[in-house]
Amino acid sequence: WCGYACPQTVWTDLFQHIDRLIDGDRNARARLDKAPWTASKIARRLSKWSIYLVISMATGGAWILYFADAPTLFVDFFTGEAALVAYMTVGILTGTTFWLGGFMREQVCIYMCPWPRIQTAMLDEKSLIVTYKDWRGEPRGSVKKAAKNPDQYGDCIDCLQCVAVCPTGIDIREGQQIGCITCALCIDACDKVMAEVGRPRGLIDYATLEQCEAEAAGAPAQPAWKALLRVRTFIYFGIWGAIGAAMLFALGTRTHTDLTVSPDRNPPYMLLKDGSVRNAYTLRLRNMEARPRDMEVALTGLPEGAIMWTDAVARENAAPEQVIAVPANETKVVRAYVMLPPGARADAFAFRLTSLDEQREQDVAETTFAMPGSE
Incomplete structure (x- = not known):
């Protein structure tokens, strides 16, 4: 790990290549370090540190792209529309990479990194x-x-x-x-x-x-490879191979549609003058594909006559199902209202989300319906 895969080693090797490119070989770098600060030395230092900074920023940028839609975040980042946390993360990672890889280098391995202590044990x-x-x-x-x-x-x-x-x-x-x-x-x-x-x-x-x-x-x-032919090595390989296969299977079979539901707590319900009972919910519809999709939200498990509408759909158009457009790679927050007719009662029910495309992906979120006497 330390000698071949550790990011600190990779950065150090990369920055040393830049040192050789800008400052020359080891003897030339030693002479330059001892030389007075002339215009030539300042120009070399600024050139080298600028390259360090570009690499460090690319490193920080690459990290944040793992946690959002990469093309969208890339455009938003350079147009000033990305979230503040994205700029903060890139700034922190840029600074630490620049300092640890460009200046501290092997001191990180000797004095800061816990891995050598763990490895010796x-x-x-x-x-x-x-x-x-x-x-x-x-x-x-x-x-x-x-x-x-x-x-x-x-x-x-x-x-x-x-x-x-x-x-x-x-x-x-x-x-x-x-x-x-x-x-x-x-x-x-x-x-x-x-x-x-x-x-x-x-x-x-x-x-x-x-x-x-x-x-x-x-x-x-x-030969060194013969040391690898032992039972423990094959057991470790089998365990890690199984974990990797399970992760690939989960990645390949995961759904691109997700639904979460949060019922209002205050007030838990509204009793209308005609005897109907209304509950309010916050729905989060997540579209994990790089294209906008229409999604149907339906009520399941409620008595006949139950209807639903949202802030974008008038009560006159209330129905047990509503179709909502969700942008690409986004989570759309929807305020939904569910009402039972007079005399009907319910406890647990569920919202069912269905993507209206060829995939017909579904997700179900169970929740409760609050009404008088159910506290």
């Missing part, structure tokens, strides 16, 4: 981790020293490339540490050096504690 002797094989690398010595006394030195030539490429600056040769994000950059650097000096790769490699103990005792090195 989950490791066992079968966990695949980045490991320095000290039985092969020690004692360390340069290529020239090893050439003069080949039996006195291990494979590590103490070039410090593994330390130089480490994002958090640890020395993996000192053993597993909480600062290791398992990015494997030290593995790549060490393999490259081993190839240049004509020694076998894998001085730093993915390995388990069991594999290391066996290899130190003389057993041949095992």
Whole structure:
């Protein structure tokens, strides 16, 4: 997770690419950091930070698009019509991404992130981790020293490339540490050096504690993928696979129509002079499709003669069913009134919402009808 999928790692890598593009390689950046604030340095800094800011804002914008209709919110955001919370969320995420990815970087991993502490508690002797094989690398010595006394030195030539490429600056040769994000950059650097000096790769490699103990005792090195062939791995894979399949099934079969009903509490009912009883309700009709749809709201479970109307439909046009137009990707709030004729009684009933299109999706919301004597 830390080395490949964590957003902090992704942002840090991306911003480091921008550093190399604007400021040059590591030595050039070090010289620029020590240089006085000239017009050239200010221009480079402003250019780099501007790119940081654009990436950070895109990150924040991408997050808010998950929680609303993306095309509509995208247009509303840049036309000033989006909700205040959208601008606040983008501002907060832009600021944190800009600061954490652009300036704090590996300090987040070492001092702020709880995941390394959690991960260390989950490791066992079968966990695949980045490991320095000290039985092969020690004692360390340069290529020239090893050439003069080949039996006195291990494979590590103490070039410090593994330390130089480490994002958090640890020395993996000192053993597993909480600062290791398992990015494997030290593995790549060490393999490259081993190839240049004509020694076998894998001085730093993915390995388990069991594999290391066996290899130190003389057993041949095992490929990293073999560590994954264990019962626990297959159980975890099955559990996560089942969860993923269930989520995909729920996503594929979910309805695009939703109805919620809230009855008025004060007053719970109105007793009219002809003996009729009227209740008021707030209906929320949700259309989760990118096109407007007509929806029918019908009464079910009430005695014959029950009628309904809304603020947009006059009482003279009251009926057991009403058709309401709901815009695309919106929730329409409707004030509805339900009336029973004199002498009729009811307790529980339901509103049924039906989309008047080829899908004919339905949702039912149960509620109660308040009347004298039902308190």
